Every structure is written in C-alpha cells, then in structure tokens.
Amino acid sequence: MRFISETSSHGVREQEFRHDEIPGVLWTPLEAAESRPLILLGHGGGQHKRAPGMSARAHRFVTELGCAVVAVDVPGHGDRPVDPELDRIATENQARVEAGEDMAPLIAGFQALVARRTVPEWRAVVDQVQSIPYVGTGPVGYWGVSLGCGLGVPFVAAEPRVRAAVLGLGGALASAGVAARITVPVRFLLQWDDERVPREQGLALFDAFGSAEKTMAANPGRHGELPRHELDGDVQFFRRHAIAAATAAMPAAFG
Amino acid sequence: MRFISETSSHGVREQEFRHDEIPGVLWTPLEAAESRPLILLGHGGGQHKRAPGMSARAHRFVTELGCAVVAVDVPGHGDRPVDPELDRIATENQARVEAGEDMAPLIAGFQALVARRTVPEWRAVVDQVQSIPYVGTGPVGYWGVSLGCGLGVPFVAAEPRVRAAVLGLGGALASAGVAARITVPVRFLLQWDDERVPREQGLALFDAFGSAEKTMAANPGRHGELPRHELDGDVQFFRRHAIAAATAAMPAAFG
Numbered sequence: 001m002r003f004i005s006e007t008s009s010h011g012v013r014e015q016e017f018r019h020d021e022i023p024g025v026l027w028t029p030l031e032a033a034e035s036r037p038l039i040l041l042g043h044g045g046g047q048h049k050r051a052p053g054m055s056a057r058a059h060r061f062v063t064e065l066g067c068a069v070v071a072v073d074v075p076g077h078g079d080r081p082v083d084p085e086l087d088r089i090a091t092e093n094q095a096r097v098e099a100g101e102d103m104a105p106l107i108a109g110f111q112a113l114v115a116r117r118t119v120p121e122w123r124a125v126v127d128q129v130q131s132i133p134y135v136g137t138g139p140v141g142y143w144g145v146s147l148g149c150g151l152g153v154p155f156v157a158a159e160p161r162v163r164a165a166v167l168g169l170g171g172a173l174a175s176a177g178v179a180a181r182i183t184v185p186v187r188f189l190l191q192w193d194d195e196r197v198p199r200e201q202g203l204a205l206f207d208a209f210g211s212a213e214k215t216m217a218a219n220p221g222r223h224g225e226l227p228r229h230e231l232d233g234d235v236q237f238f239r240r241h242a243i244a245a246a247t248a249a250m251p252a253a254f255g
Numbered sequence: 256m257r258f259i260s261e262t263s264s265h266g267v268r269e270q271e272f273r274h275d276e277i278p279g280v281l282w283t284p285l286e287a288a289e290s291r292p293l294i295l296l297g298h299g300g301g302q303h304k305r306a307p308g309m310s311a312r313a314h315r316f317v318t319e320l321g322c323a324v325v326a327v328d329v330p331g332h333g334d335r336p337v338d339p340e341l342d343r344i345a346t347e348n349q350a351r352v353e354a355g356e357d358m359a360p361l362i363a364g365f366q367a368l369v370a371r372r373t374v375p376e377w378r379a380v381v382d383q384v385q386s387i388p389y390v391g392t393g394p395v396g397y398w399g400v401s402l403g404c405g406l407g408v409p410f411v412a413a414e415p416r417v418r419a420a421v422l423g424l425g426g427a428l429a430s431a432g433v434a435a436r437i438t439v440p441v442r443f444l445l446q447w448d449d450e451r452v453p454r455e456q457g458l459a460l461f462d463a464f465g466s467a468e469k470t471m472a473a474n475p476g477r478h479g480e481l482p483r484h485e486l487d488g489d490v491q492f493f494r495r496h497a498i499a500a501a502t503a504a505m506p507a508a509f510g
Binding site: 094131203206207212213214215216217218219229232233234240242 | 409462467468469475491
C-alpha cells in the first residue's frame with residue numbers, strides 16, 4: 001500500500017493510496033495518532049470513491065465519530081481501467097432493459113459477479129489500513145447503498161471485523177441468502193418509490209437479515225432521492241454501536 | 256381549566272390539571288416564562304397520561320427540545336370513570352377475540368368510536384394550554400402510538416395547529432382514509448413482528464399518509480417492544496421540524 005497524495009480540510013486529512021491496482025482514499029482526523037474505529041464506504045453504481053456523497057459522509061463520520069473512513073473504487077469505476085468483461089455485461093444488461101426486460105434480476109446477477117472480486121479486495125484493504133498506527137485494529141463499520149449494498153451484504157457476511165452496517169436501496173433478489181448470515185446490527189435505508197428496486201424486494205431484504213437488531217428507515221422518493229436527514233440517523237446508529245472513538249463528541253440527544 | 260398539583264424534578268415542572276372532567280398533566284421547563292412549542296402525547300390502550308413511557312418522553316421533549324408537553328386521560332382510562340358504553344364494547348371485543356375473531360377490525364372500530372370524543376377534547380385542551388403565558392401559541396407536535404395512533408390520526412388530520420406528528424403501531428384498517436388528509440411531516444414507528452397490527456396494514460397506513468415528507472422506522476419485535484433508541488429519532492424529528500424552542504440545545508450531529 002502506498003500513499004500518492006495528501007490534502008486536508010476542516011480538520012480532516014484525506015490521503016489517496018494504491019493497494020496493488022486498487023485506488024483508494026483514507027479520511028482521518030487531522031491530529032489522529034492512536035487507534036480508532038474504521039468505516040468502509042461502498043460507492044454506488046457509476047460513482048467512485050470520492051463522489052460528493054461519499055466525501056460528505058466521510059467528513060461527517062470523521063468529525064462526529066472520530067473514526068477513520070476508507071473507500072476504494074469498485075472494478076470498472078473511478079480511477080480503475082475499464083474492465084472488458086464487466087463492461088460487456090453492463091452494456092448487454094442495458095440493452096436488455098431497453099428491450100423491456102425486468103431490471104432487478106439483471107442488477108442482482110451483475111452485483112453478485114462483482115462481489116466475487118470486491119469481497120477479497122475490501123478485506124485486503126481493511127488489513128492494510130488497520131496496519132497504520134493512527135487507524136489501528138478497532139471495530140469496523142460498513143456503509144453502502146445501491147451497488148454499495150449489493151456488494152456490502154456479501155462483504156459484511158464474510159468479514160467478522162464488521163460490527164455494524166448501514167445498507168439500503170437493494171433488494172432480496174440480490175442477496176437474501178447471504179443477508180440471512182449477517183448477525184451484526186443493520187440499519188437499512190429504503191426508498192418507498194424506488195424505480196430500480198421493487199418495494200417488495202427491499203422489504204424482503206430487510207426481512208432477510210439475520211440480525212437481532214435491525215432498523216429500517218423508509219422515505220418517499222425514488223432511488224436517487226435518499227433524504228439528507230438520514231445521514232443524522234447513520235451517525236446516530238454508528239455511535240450507538242460503538243463505531244465511534246471514545247473521544248468523539250456525544251450530542252446530548254444521545255446521552 | 257384548573258391546576259390541582261405541581262411537582263418538579265430534573266428541571267421539569269409537572270402540573271396536574273382538570274379541564275371540565277378531563278384529567279391532564281402539563282410538563283414545562285422549570286424556569287419557563289415565554290411562549291414555546293407544545294407537544295401533545297396520546298397514551299396507549301389500558302395506559303394513562305402519566306404511564307412511565309409517557310413521563311419519560313415528556314421529560315426528554317421538555318429538556319432537549321425546550322417544549323411544553325401535555326397529556327390527558329382517554330375516556331375510560333387513568334383518572335377518568337369507567338365509561339359504561341366503551342367498557343361494554345371493550346368487553347365484547349375481548350370475548351370475540353377469544354372466540355377467534357380477527358382482532359384488527361375490532362380495534363379499528365373501537366378506536367374510531369373513541370376518536371369521536373377525543374378529537375374535540377384534545378382540541379379544547381390545546382386551546383386551554385396555549386392560553387398559559389409560558390406555553391403560548393407556538394407550533395404544535397403530536398406523539399402517539401397504538402391507541403395513540405388510532406386517536407392521533409383523526410386529531411392530526413383535524414387540527415391545523417399540528418405541524419409534525421410521530422405515529423405508529425397502527426394499521427390502515429383504522430384510518431387510511433383519514434390518514435390521506437394528513438399533509439404535515441409524519442414519523443411512523445412500525446414493529447416488524449407486531450401481533451396486534453398485521454405488517455401489511457402498518458405498511459399500508461404509512462403508504463396512506465398524504466404527507467410529502469414521511470419516514471417509517473421499522474424494527475423487529477412485538478407490539479410492546481418498541482426499541483428505546485427510537486426516542487432519539489423522535490427528538491431529532493421534532494427538532495428538524497421546528498417543534499423545539501429556539502433556545503433548546505442543538506446536538507452537534509444535527510448542526
């Protein structure tokens with residue numbers, strides 16, 4: 001793992017790195033010295049590790065939870081080269097959807113294919129990042145919706161270091177079987193009018209999680225219209241499950 | 256309206272009152288002098304205005320939101336005399352459920368009957384309480400689940416002073432038609448394994464609200480097992496919709 005750039009803003013240090021061919025970014029508190037929890041962010045389809053929504057969440061998790069936050073580009077996204085196989089399948093799927101085929105099973109199959117690469121990649125990135133003294137081997141949280149949910153469910157099921165996960169905008173078709181193996185607390189974000197994930201499939205995925213503690217937050221709106229205020233709930237969820245540095249500010253409402 | 260007792264604890268003044276024959280309790284900040292938002296709490300079936308869950312919520316809303324909070328006993332509950340008609344119907348319903356009849360429509364019919372009394376009672380209590388200088392005519396919020404949802408839906412639909420409402424543990428059978436007339440922001444609490452309200456009916460009630468902004472928080476568990484942490488979300492919801500005194504503490508996570 002090698003760092004290739006470093007910037008900082010509003011008390012957050014942002015370091016770009018490469019691990020093998022995987023481009024990633026690590027956000028930490030500017031003055032971080034000791035070990036702290038780590039949150040892995042999974043980006044959405046067509047997005048990348050530093051998309052605005054990713055960066056905004058990383059800054060809030062770092063400043064309000066005192067966590068380290070890491071994100072990497074999924075194969076075929078961001079700074080990674082076009083992946084001929086994934087590109088071909090994505091193009092085929094697009095054509096099949098335009099020809100009137102049901103989108104959900106195509107998305108599910110594609111995400112399952114990609115997850116066979118990202119699960120080992122993400123586990124290796126967590127190994128690397130946790131070897132840094134100012135990250136260290138604290139508890140790990142995961143945040144990912146849409147593609148980040150399709151890839152996140154198998155990752156969270158496979159990675160015992162993950163203690164709590166925010167998932168959403170995904171359906172049971174992709175991952176009900178794997179979801180049943182997840183037992184850590186899950187916060188699930190569902191868009192009531194999601195045009196990509198049929199409501200029944202989103203509800204079925206929430207139902208499928210094996211976790212004794214799971215919460216679904218559902219709001220009106222389409223796939224891309226997740227309300228900003230749900231990020232307050234994400235922060236609250238990670239804090240409640242100790243994905244927060246002991247020194248992180250504790251708002252009165254959570255006292 | 257006359258006050259019959261006053262106590263205080265942890266910075267919260269608690270005053271019991273009667274308005275006509277309606278027994279109520281008003282919680283306010285101990286040093287309150289000027290106008291502030293008001294939250295009306297609706298209690299559950301078989302409970303009363305000062306049940307532990309009611310008092311706990313009132314204390315958090317007063318201390319964290321700077322609101323006034325009021326609750327009254329529903330006919331046949333708490334300090335109110337047994338209501339022969341309601342008592343007879345409740346007893347009949349119990350027998351019909353024990354004889355194997357479907358519980359949900361019986362609950363719905365009973366709540367609709369009680370609401371014909373509580374809607375005008377609650378509106379009169381808001382009039383009275385808002386005439387007190389240290390309450391005043393600020394925005395009004397409503398919080399009620401189970402019976403408090405069955406009675407709250409028609410109240411919120413009928414009362415334009417209500418600007419935001421937390422409802423839950425209720426089903427569409429009771430109030431889908433009335434719920435469609437509600438347009439203020441709604442936070443809806445659903446228990447995924449509710450043995451009294453079929454899941455589909457809870458989801459249908461959330462779907463029925465006419466509000467452009469509505470959020471459902473669903474958790475595993477039975478009717479009586481609403482997780483404590485959802486009260487953090489209630490506080491956050493009321494603050495987001497300005498059911499909070501300008502002087503109320505604003506936790507960093509909501510900044």
